[in-house]
Amino acid sequence: MEHELRAEYADGSTPQDPDAQVKAWHVVRQDGMTAMCGRELDPGSATRTADDWGTSGLPLCHSCGALYLREVP
Ligand SMILES: [Zn+2]
Numbered sequence: 001m002e003h004e005l006r007a008e009y010a011d012g013s014t015p016q017d018p019d020a021q022v023k024a025w026h027v028v029r030q031d032g033m034t035a036m037c038g039r040e041l042d043p044g045s046a047t048r049t050a051d052d053w054g055t056s057g058l059p060l061c062h063s064c065g066a067l068y069l070r071e072v073p
Contacts, residue, residue: 002029002030002050003068003071003072004030004047004048004050005047005052005058006026006027006028006032006041006046006047007020007023007024007025007026007041007045007047008024008025008035008039009021009022009045011023014042014044015042015046016044022046023059024059025048025052025058025060025061026061027050027053027061027065027067027068035061036063036071037064037067039061053068
């Protein structure tokens with residue numbers, strides 16, 4: 001199962017905003033728009049490789065983290 005990280009933006013920010021503030025990174029299954037915690041994410045939102053999970057300084061969704069760790073060996 002391939003995963004990637006997808007951004008949730010702070011209130012008032014949109015993916016089109018160059019200064020958009022990312023509120024949290026969620027885990028989605030590849031090309032998915034629904035985070036593992038159930039949140040629907042904007043199709044235009046930024047993505048990162050799941051390899052960035054755990055990179056210090058990234059605001060991560062804790063619910064996604066718990067589910068992701070259960071799915072990934
Ligand atoms: Zn999440």
